[in-house]
Amino acid sequence: xxxxLYHMATRFKGSKERASTLIEYISSNKxxxxxxxxxxxxxxxxxxxxxxxxxxxxxxxxxYISFSLPPSPFLASMEFMKSNPVEPLxxxxxxxxxxxxxxxxxxxxxxxxxxxxxx
Numbered sequence: 001x002x003x004x005l006y007h008m009a010t011r012f013k014g015s016k017e018r019a020s021t022l023i024e025y026i027s028s029n030k031x032x033x034x035x036x037x038x039x040x041x042x043x044x045x046x047x048x049x050x051x052x053x054x055x056x057x058x059x060x061x062x063x064y065i066s067f068s069l070p071p072s073p074f075l076a077s078m079e080f081m082k083s084n085p086v087e088p089l090x091x092x093x094x095x096x097x098x099x100x101x102x103x104x105x106x107x108x109x110x111x112x113x114x115x116x117x118x119x
Contacts, residue, residue: 001026004037011038011078018081021089030100031077037098039076 004026012019025031077098084090095101 001029004031004034007034007037008078012081014078014081014085017087018089022077022081025077025100030095031098035076036100037077039079 005023008019008022008026012022022031022037026037031037077094080094080097081089084093
């Protein structure tokens, strides 16, 4: 949470009211990632543990996946604030556009990893 508040404080150029809204969303864990806040993400390597023998330990193999992220379908919260400066803030549109409530579980990641050929 501290990093998100820092990024918001150093990058956000909007009104005090809008800054207060962002602080509220960050402190209530509705905005939990830098991607939701700023829209930035980096390409890189993900390390995922993949169990081929279905044991409970999940320590059978470690799979390194090099990935390139596509553009996000969400508009980051700070960009939304910039693009929609008129008060009052439409919180429903704001939440939908910056991914509030979107959670990706470990099981979903494992399922997607499992769809890769050879696994």
